Amino acid sequence: MSVDLIGTSRSFKHVLAAISMVAPVDSAVLLLGETGTGKEVIARAIHDASPRHHQRFVAVNCAAIPTGLLESELFGHERGAFTGAVTQTVGRFQSADRGTLFLDEIGDLPLELQPKLLRALQEQQIERLGSGGRPLPIDVRVIAATNQDLSEMVQRRAFRADLYYRLNVFPILVPPLRERTEDIPSLVIHFVRQFAQRQGKVIEEIPEALIDALKRYPWPGNIRELQNVIERAVIAAVNGELQAHGIDGPGERSAEPIRTLAQVEREHILATLDHTGWVIGGWKGAAAMLGLSRTTLIARMQRLGVSRERVQKGSQRADGQRHGGKPNHERRSPTGSSLPGASLVPTVRPL
Ligand SMILES: Nc1ncnc2c1ncn2[C@@H]1O[C@H](COP(=O)(O)OP(=O)(O)OP(=O)(O)O)[C@@H](O)[C@H]1O
Ligand SMILES: [Mg+2]
Numbered sequence: 001m002s003v004d005l006i007g008t009s010r011s012f013k014h015v016l017a018a019i020s021m022v023a024p025v026d027s028a029v030l031l032l033g034e035t036g037t038g039k040e041v042i043a044r045a046i047h048d049a050s051p052r053h054h055q056r057f058v059a060v061n062c063a064a065i066p067t068g069l070l071e072s073e074l075f076g077h078e079r080g081a082f083t084g085a086v087t088q089t090v091g092r093f094q095s096a097d098r099g100t101l102f103l104d105e106i107g108d109l110p111l112e113l114q115p116k117l118l119r120a121l122q123e124q125q126i127e128r129l130g131s132g133g134r135p136l137p138i139d140v141r142v143i144a145a146t147n148q149d150l151s152e153m154v155q156r157r158a159f160r161a162d163l164y165y166r167l168n169v170f171p172i173l174v175p176p177l178r179e180r181t182e183d184i185p186s187l188v189i190h191f192v193r194q195f196a197q198r199q200g201k202v203i204e205e206i207p208e209a210l211i212d213a214l215k216r217y218p219w220p221g222n223i224r225e226l227q228n229v230i231e232r233a234v235i236a237a238v239n240g241e242l243q244a245h246g247i248d249g250p251g252e253r254s255a256e257p258i259r260t261l262a263q264v265e266r267e268h269i270l271a272t273l274d275h276t277g278w279v280i281g282g283w284k285g286a287a288a289m290l291g292l293s294r295t296t297l298i299a300r301m302q303r304l305g306v307s308r309e310r311v312q313k314g315s316q317r318a319d320g321q322r323h324g325g326k327p328n329h330e331r332r333s334p335t336g337s338s339l340p341g342a343s344l345v346p347t348v349r350p351l
Contacts, residue, residue: 003041006190009180015042018172023049028121030106030167031145033174036224039145040104042174047100052141055099060092063105071113072129075120081130093126093138100141106167107148107159114160121166142167177219177226184215187223191230192242204240266304269297278308 005016022029023046031039040059047057065073072081076091093101103109109117120126121142125135144167153159177184188206196203219225236243272286279285280294287297301307 003044004190005038005041005045006187007180007183008186009175009182011175011180012183015172015174018170019045019049022046022170022172024051026141028141028167028169029143030150030169030171031143031174032150032171033145033147034176034220034222035147036222037174037176038223039147039174040102042172043100043102043104043143043145046143047102047141050100050141052099056096057100057102058092058096059102059104061104063108067110067113070110071116074113074117075126075128077129078131081128085130088128091126091128093120093140094136096138096140098139100143103142103144105146106144107146107150107153109159111158111160114163118160118163118166177222181215184226185211187226188214188230191227192234195231195234196237199234201234201237202240203234203237203242206242210242262304265300266306269301269304269306273306273308 005019007013007016019042029043029046031042033039043059044057047053060074062070072085072089072091074091074093076089076094077085079085079088103117120138123135124139125137127133127135150159150164150168154161154164188211192203192206195201214226214229221228233242269286269290272289273280276284276286276289280287280297282288285294287294290297292300
């Protein structure tokens, strides 16, 4: 499965240039970048652009395989090599012969296996477990990836220096999405097309305000997180228009200072009072709606400084006029942002 690499930002162009530079040669490549930045798709792109592209691209996630099984997974084993080894098994190195072996999450490779990997890379031969030291020649191009700081791991001896230098022949730094926000519009269009097609939907418009909100979000999960957000938005799309609800939230939330419980309680009481027209008691009053007795609510309003006069004074000061009795919670988004879905301006980006 090969993926189109989307991106024309300066930092991503460096990555694309590095891919074309290193693809034709057999050197080891080390992909360094945060989670979800596209390390695996870049590894595949290098393989696809290399003379090995007719052969296999074999991926091993070093973090996903239990330590005890990893050696046999990488190098294979002979029948009877250990209890339960009932047949001879070919390892991933051998499966990738003449092709590319992608060692993902290399920072999680156990220390005790590191010398064996180094030997396989240097000598281009492996030994199956239980083979009595009989070497098997292999011809494999290795691409490794990690989201950890390998050089720092080397310093604290959590990763072997010799293996690090062997893998770090041609490092490629894959930038986080927040450092290439210019690529967000084209990535969004790409994912919208992809998910609309999969879900059998027609999406005609992407609100410009949505793109702006997406550009402001820091994307800790990088492209994978953006992809998931767009998948959700396409599912929720109504009449061919992408819904921004729940998408513009994260970016705004990150800029929003955390509110104290007292602040949240005060705002909730205010919103309820607004809703009941400041009726406190009775079965339609705010106390009943909040599940409190009338006296408890009044005491809490006093403690939190909630009074009708204050609200009127406050709103006159803030915008010069009353809000016409509209409930408070309709005047601001749940995150307190100025960008609720409903306020999206009608400028659109055609697909
Ligand atoms: N430049 C890109 N263009 C289009 N899609 C991309 C691009 N980069 C990444 N993706 C998509 O983003 C998702 C995450 O990419 P990938 O799995 O390669 O990230 P990763 O860096 O290996 O993440 P992790 O460290 O969590 O393993 C994938 O679905 C991939 O198809
Ligand atoms: Mg990965």
